[in-house]
Amino acid sequence: MTIDEQQASVAVIGLGKIGLTLAAVFATNGYYIFGADKNKEVVASINQGKSHINNEPGLDQLVSDAVENNQMRATSDNVEAVAHSSIIVVIVPVLVDTANQIDYQMIDAVVEDIAKGIKKGSLVIFETTLPPGDTKNRFGKRIEERSGLRLGTDFYLAYSPERVYSNRIIEDLEKYPKVVGGINEKSLLLASTFYKQALNCQLIEVSSIETAEFSKVAECVYRDVNIALANELAQFADQTGVNISEVIVASNSQPYSHIHSPGIGVGGHCIPIYPYFFINKGLNQGLTPLAREVNDGMAAYAISQVKKEVGSLANRNVLILGLSYRENVKEPTKSTTLLLIDQLLNMNANVFVNDPLFSDREIHAFGVTPLSLQDKSISKIDIIILQAYHDDYKNLNFKDFTNCKLLFDGRNQLKQEDIKKHGITYQSIGQQSEKGEW
Structure with missing residues (x-):
C-alpha cells in the first residue's frame, strides 16, 4: 500500500514538542498534514512556517519546508482536521492532578471532536501515554458510540506510544523502534504500513x-x-x-x-x-x-x-x-x-x-x-x-x-x-x- 494508494492526509492532534515534530516528519515523508491545536498563537506561528518549539535540532527547517511546500497547515478546530484526514494521530497530554489521580479532561474533549469529524475507513492512532485498556475501552468505544461507526470495521484503532527525548526527538524517531498494537489485524496492518512510510523506522508489532x-x-x-x-x-x-x-x-x-x-x-x-x-x-x-x-x-x-x-x-x-x-x-x-x-x-x-x-x-x-x-x-x-x-x-x-x-x-x-x-x-x-x- 503506497502513499498514493492511500491518498492519506493525516490529522495530528496536539502540536506540542512531540506532536509538531511528528507532523513535520510525516510531511517530509510525503503525507499531507492537518495539525490541530487549541492554542491559536501556536496555530498562527506554524501557518507562517515557524516552529514555536525551541532546542529541537532540525525542527525549524522541517516546519518551514513543510509549510512552504503546502504539505502542512494548522488549525485550532479538531473536527476540521479530522474531517479532512484518513489517519488521525492523537498526542495530547494525560497528566495527574494534585491527588495523583489521572486527569482525562483534555483528551476526552479531543475524543469527542474525533467522533464528530471521523469518516468511514479512518484509522485512529493514540500516541499519548495511557493506562492499559484506555485506548479501546475509554476512547475507541466512545468514538464508536458518538459517531455511529463500528469499531474495527467502519474505523480502525491502534496504539503506538511516543518514546522520544526532548532536544533529540527527530533523532530518536529514526533510532528507536516503533511499538505498535491494533484493535484487530486490519488496524495493526494499517498502522504499521503508515509508520513504515511516515517515519522510515523499525517496528515492533505486539499482540x-x-x-x-x-x-x-x-x-x-x-x-x-x-x-x-x-x-x-x-x-x-x-x-x-x-x-x-x-x-x-x-x-x-x-x-x-x-x-x-x-x-x-x-x-x-x-x-x-x-x-x-x-x-x-x-x-x-x-x-x-x-x-x-x-x-x-x-x-x-x-x-x-x-x-x-x-x-x-x-x-x-x-x-x-x-x-x-x-x-x-x-x-x-x-x-x-x-x-x-x-x-x-x-x-x-x-x-x-x-x-x-x-x-x-x-x-x-x-x-x-x-x-x-x-x-x-x-x-x-x-x-x-x-x-x-x-x-x-x-x-x-x-x-x-x-x-x-x-x-x-x-x-x-x-x-x-x-x-x-x-x-x-x-x-x-x-x-x-x-x-x-x-
Whole structure:
C-alpha cells in the first residue's frame, strides 16, 4: 500500500514538542498534514512556517519546508482536521492532578471532536501515554458510540506510544523502534504500513493494544524504580562516607548492573506521572509506589542535608539554579524546584530562582523572585542549590557569591575545587565533603 494508494492526509492532534515534530516528519515523508491545536498563537506561528518549539535540532527547517511546500497547515478546530484526514494521530497530554489521580479532561474533549469529524475507513492512532485498556475501552468505544461507526470495521484503532527525548526527538524517531498494537489485524496492518512510510523506522508489532500501552508505562516505571534505588544507595553512601559516583562506575562495569544516577528529584511529563497509571489501576503496593515516595522525597532530603550544615533557613537567601525539571529544556512540569520552593517558603527562607530559559515574569508566577547571575545582589546569597544543570551553568564563576556559605549540587555535576576555592562548602548527593574537605 503506497502513499498514493492511500491518498492519506493525516490529522495530528496536539502540536506540542512531540506532536509538531511528528507532523513535520510525516510531511517530509510525503503525507499531507492537518495539525490541530487549541492554542491559536501556536496555530498562527506554524501557518507562517515557524516552529514555536525551541532546542529541537532540525525542527525549524522541517516546519518551514513543510509549510512552504503546502504539505502542512494548522488549525485550532479538531473536527476540521479530522474531517479532512484518513489517519488521525492523537498526542495530547494525560497528566495527574494534585491527588495523583489521572486527569482525562483534555483528551476526552479531543475524543469527542474525533467522533464528530471521523469518516468511514479512518484509522485512529493514540500516541499519548495511557493506562492499559484506555485506548479501546475509554476512547475507541466512545468514538464508536458518538459517531455511529463500528469499531474495527467502519474505523480502525491502534496504539503506538511516543518514546522520544526532548532536544533529540527527530533523532530518536529514526533510532528507536516503533511499538505498535491494533484493535484487530486490519488496524495493526494499517498502522504499521503508515509508520513504515511516515517515519522510515523499525517496528515492533505486539499482540494487542493493551500490550503496547503497558510497554510504555513499564519503561517509565523501570526508570523511576532504578533512580529510586540510586537515590536510596546515595543516601546510604552519605552515611558511610562513600562516593556514590565512584561506586556506580565500578558497579556498572559488570554487564548486568545498570544503576542510574542519583539526583535531587525526578520531574517532567513522564517518570513522575506515568507510574500512577499503574498505581491507580491496582498496582498500589511494592516497588512502583515506593519508588515514587523515594524520588519525591529527595527535595526534603536535600534540604535536611543543607540544614545540617547551616542550621535554620529562616531569613536565609537561597538561590535555586534551574526552574525546569532537567537541563536545557524549558519545562516546569513536576520539577523538583517546585517541591524545593514549597518547603523553603514554609521554613521562611527567601527564595530566588535563576533559569536562563524562563523570563522573569514566568519565574514570578511560581511565587519566587527571579535573580540574574549578573545582578550584584548575588553577593547576598547564603545558599545555592543546583537543580537543573543547564549548559549556562557549566562555566559559572562563583567568585561573586561572596556571602555564600554552602552549595548543594543536586545533580552531582559541579567540580568541588571550583566551589571550595571561593570558601564555599560543597555538598552533593552521595559524595559530600566535610567543610570543603573529603
